[in-house]
Amino acid sequence: MSSVQSMSAEAIAIQRDAFIERFLQSAAGTFSLFSIYIGDRLGLYRALAEGGPSTSEELAKRTNTHERYIREWLEQQTVAGILEVENENHGSDTRRFSLPPGHVEPLIECGSLNYMVPMAQLLVGAVRPLQSVLEVYRNGGGVPFDEYGADLREGQAAINYPAFWHQLPAEWLPAIPDVHARLQADPPARVADLGCGYGWSSLGMARGYPNIHVDGFDLDAPSIERAQANAKRNRLAERVHFQVRDAGDPSLAGQYDLVTAFECVHDMNNPVGALRTMRRLAKKDGVVLIVDERVGDAFTPKGNDVEWMMYGWSILHCLPVGMTDQDAAGTGTVMRADTLRQYAKDAGFRDVEILPIEHFFFRFYRLTP
Ligand SMILES: C[S@@+](CC[C@H](N)C(=O)[O-])C[C@H]1O[C@@H](n2cnc3c(N)ncnc32)[C@H](O)[C@@H]1O
Numbered sequence: 001m002s003s004v005q006s007m008s009a010e011a012i013a014i015q016r017d018a019f020i021e022r023f024l025q026s027a028a029g030t031f032s033l034f035s036i037y038i039g040d041r042l043g044l045y046r047a048l049a050e051g052g053p054s055t056s057e058e059l060a061k062r063t064n065t066h067e068r069y070i071r072e073w074l075e076q077q078t079v080a081g082i083l084e085v086e087n088e089n090h091g092s093d094t095r096r097f098s099l100p101p102g103h104v105e106p107l108i109e110c111g112s113l114n115y116m117v118p119m120a121q122l123l124v125g126a127v128r129p130l131q132s133v134l135e136v137y138r139n140g141g142g143v144p145f146d147e148y149g150a151d152l153r154e155g156q157a158a159i160n161y162p163a164f165w166h167q168l169p170a171e172w173l174p175a176i177p178d179v180h181a182r183l184q185a186d187p188p189a190r191v192a193d194l195g196c197g198y199g200w201s202s203l204g205m206a207r208g209y210p211n212i213h214v215d216g217f218d219l220d221a222p223s224i225e226r227a228q229a230n231a232k233r234n235r236l237a238e239r240v241h242f243q244v245r246d247a248g249d250p251s252l253a254g255q256y257d258l259v260t261a262f263e264c265v266h267d268m269n270n271p272v273g274a275l276r277t278m279r280r281l282a283k284k285d286g287v288v289l290i291v292d293e294r295v296g297d298a299f300t301p302k303g304n305d306v307e308w309m310m311y312g313w314s315i316l317h318c319l320p321v322g323m324t325d326q327d328a329a330g331t332g333t334v335m336r337a338d339t340l341r342q343y344a345k346d347a348g349f350r351d352v353e354i355l356p357i358e359h360f361f362f363r364f365y366r367l368t369p
Pocket residue numbers: 145156157160194195196197198201217218219220223245246247248261262263264267268269270274
């Protein structure tokens with residue numbers, strides 16, 4: 001008997017109303033995210049933080065924007081609980097809007113681990129090729145990474161930047177004693193970082209270990225261009241080099257003490273090919289480290305909060321970008337430990353160890369060649 005047949009009309013109405021409530025909350029939350037994108041891109045939050053409580057006219061003047069739009073946005077932000085208002089009962093020209101102190105860090109402090117704004121930019125990027133996504137749902141195939149555009153790339157880089165710049169060299173690598181020791185020792189260690197995006201993981205490692213040399217590789221040319229600029233801007237270009245390369249390229253050569261892949265194996269069409277490269281690039285006593293999503297061990301309808309979000313990225317972005325090749329693995333964001341174990345086995349690794357490093361989103365895998 002189906003659950004519909006077994007439920008009373010009253011139980012169905014309760015279930016319906018609860019679903020409608022969640023649906024409407026989700027819609028409001030989605031509007032909030034897009035409104036945060038507007039506030040960030042136009043510098044409205046920063047102007048409020050720096051200039052203090054402002055009327056719509058003052059804010060529009062300071063940000064070179066159109067007052068009528070800014071007034072609507074300010075009122076929306078207040079109703080959404082993002083901004084606060086003084087003189088709420090006065091006319092619209094004297095209402096002053098401000099950022100609550102607790103909202104400053106998530107909204108404008110781009111170096112902070114609590115900086116949340118890139119999530120909005122990522123979401124805007126993820127829906128950019130929505131019609132192409134519908135097309136591949138119907139007919140198969142994938143959506144090229146490039147179609148997701150600059151917002152996806154920038155959001156991805158910005159969301160991981162604080163962790164890669166601060167935690168990676170100060171907490172994560174020191175928690176792997178033999179790697180930490182090798183990166184500090186002479187002769188200078190060499191690190192290969194596959195799927196490096198804007199390069200923040202490569203640069204974070206080089207910043208924390210002033211001896212090492214890092215080679216970052218990514219298939220996406222605009223990302224590599226930005227990675228090179230980031231290396232220059234941070235005076236690390238002598239020790240950190242970036243190249244446009246496919247992680248599965250059999251001609252990718254070198255001998256490295258550490259080979260890494262941060263949050264990218266699940267995006268790759270051919271993850272086994274990439275893992276083969278990682279195995280080949282690691283010296284005899286080198287270490288292979290994969291950092292990917294901290295999802296559950298198996299599918300369950302009660303998936304945790306991380307999985308709830310990862311499935312969201314997967315249906316819009318990670319699965320479509322990982323399905324562009326004819327024989328793609330089709331992994332998706334929710335790459336479970338057993339899936340990676342199988343990929344590692346197919347690539348010739350003997351063992352996969354999950355390292356005891358705590359992070360809300362990431363799991364750390366050490367692969368033994
Ligand atoms: C989700 S992003 C992660 C970027 C970066 N590691 C980070 O954590 O911010 C995935 C990256 O993998 C790259 N990528 C996907 N397939 C690749 C492949 N076969 N070879 C090299 N890079 C690849 C994409 O271009 C993209 O930059």
